[in-house]
Amino acid sequence: MITPASEAISLKPDPTERPRYLPNDELPDEPLVIIQPSNLWQFFSLREIWAYRELLYFLTWRDFKVRYKQTFFGVAWVILQPVLWTVIFTVFLGSLVRVPTGGVPYPLLVYSGLLPWIFFSSAILGSAQSLVGNANLITKVYFPRVLTPAAFVAGRLVDFAISCSILALLIVYYRLVLNYPIPLSWNLAALPLMVILLVLLALAFGILASCLNVKYRDVGVALPVLMQLWMFISPVVYPAGLVPEKWRMLYCLNPLVGVIQGFRAAVLNETFPLFALGISAVFTIVLLGGAAFIFRQTEKTFADNI
């Protein structure tokens, strides 16, 4: 009546019967990995990051996909966000307050400032939560940890690229329909450089914020407030030229001034703020090095601290 214990787990032949050791001629001479406590002065291994490029792609893809999957407007949000801000700022600052723009139509000025700004702030805010938010990955699988903030920055770069197309349309509209003179010039050739600087700066802050947030959860709370303040000390909704000459040097210490003005100069054919750009570039390199160092130092205890 009662069936014998079901053969649910029917295993293949007894493993002890197979040859214990296989020839290991194919083993490499050098170990692929040596596991040991890392020393103090160890930076990211670019070779290792390159080896994990597919994971970077998938993490970026997941971030992008998941972000808009359940929203009604979907990817349209990428465009809606800067467009809505532009409308608001144009109505209040452009038409009511009449911010002096030096001749540039206000919508163009503010949209070309909002693009790098939205990328920058959302990349940093997202990166800050990236390690904590991916705790389940970090405690279960090895990969270069820096990929998590990097994937976040890369995901926002996709947003940035999409909303750049609206900027192109806007410029074409002003040229052809409103006959506003924005000549196509060699300035545009510098655009990739400006974007690279912007991405590296966002990456540096993102890496720093992500690892600090593992140890000090205050960072995630304080950042949104700081970012709002930062927007107003950067030339996002007004041109940098509005700042009085005597304060200009101090103002340019904000690394975003050079980046945003540089971006604007490239797309709107203005003169490049070389001094501010120089400060931004030096700042970016130093911060990237410092952030990488701090990240490496804290990286080894992420899995124990998260």
Add this chain to the structure above:
Amino acid sequence: MRPIIEAQNLSKRYRIGAVRPPYQTLRESLTNAVRIPFRRRGTGSPPRHETIWALKEVGFDVRRGEAVGIIGRNGAGKSTLLKVLSRITEPTSGRAKIYGRVGSLLEVGTGFHHELTGRENIFLNGAIIGMKRAEIQRKFDEIVAFSEVEKFIDTPVKWYSSGMYLRLAFSVAAHFEPEILIIDEILAVGDARFQGKCLNKMQDVGQQGRTVLFVSHNTSAITRLCPRAICLDHGRIVGDGPSSQVVSAYLSAGLGTTAERVWPDPTAAPGDHAVRLSAVRVLTEAGDVTGALDIRMPVGLELEYEVLEPGHVLVPNYQVFNEDGVHVFSVRESDPNWDGRVRPTGRYVSTAWLPGNFLSEGTFLVGAAISTMNPVIVHCLERDAVAFQVIDSIDGDSARGDYGGPMPGVVRPKLRWTTRQITERPVLATVGAGEIAR
């Protein structure tokens, strides 16, 4: 012959702080920095009583194609060893040289996202555990067929049943073929038939020269799958050799999970700032701690804990597994006196009584946890905190009656049966003899 894994003197020290969350607030760090201006924080060797060696001078070699089981009771350092070898955490000292591509499966479905479809999750999870995209593409159809969820492969996994979800996750894992595979307890989920399928699949690959390190509580699975076993206790290797020998030494030394777990040092006990476990015990009806219980008798699962912070609605709960890793049931406290009430600070004992004639015979592992519901916060969770054995002797009044053969099933209830005679004449008797012959 050179081994594929050479581990020498691997040690891992953890700092076990006082009762506080593992992360700090900036304010604490700042005030500490002000208070101790001349001492560098976080470096140098911390005071002795604050640290624990999860691994201490662990050394072993693994040859190519070998399958090694790792056993040891909770806190013996098994998981830490796997985490060090998987590079999830760094050793404090020592080194390990690895001559092959390592893949670790410390859980199945790492990185699965509920909003993504089955197809998308296969690629994502594959990439996360270390498969190349081309490799996933090549094995994709096989993975889908293996998981038996073909029809739903383009449905977001949030609509999957938990069984389908696990089957999909397992399928990706089972098709993962690194040279060295590190597996932690992952076979302890899913239904038995599918587990067997995965074990077979993994063994297939094992025969192609894959090296496997396998941690499990299921000592019989270890002896079946791994010719060699390593036994850890308090972070040190206490046994290394043929798995049958190591397993029997481990069982007889009482290193396995026992009927009573006590944490005398509250700072080392599982828990957080709100509550800490003190002890978990398996009790008879008379209140004695025992590891073996008669199937007919009730079993008490006692949880002793300290509430350190008032204001939390705390719900002790248990997860009970059998030795095959089947999750038999979960149960949460349902004492009407405490339902929804916050618990003042103090020391508490909560006991759950399992009725007699309920569980099947065999070994059961109990995970103990204290949580807050809505929203769920798990204050502490100790897997396999205690274990007990249910014995069904043939005395005639258990569900088995006087039958002595195998009786499968995870529960063995004694049910109320009713049988009555409908008529004295069987139907067959009314049918002609000729018809029966036909």
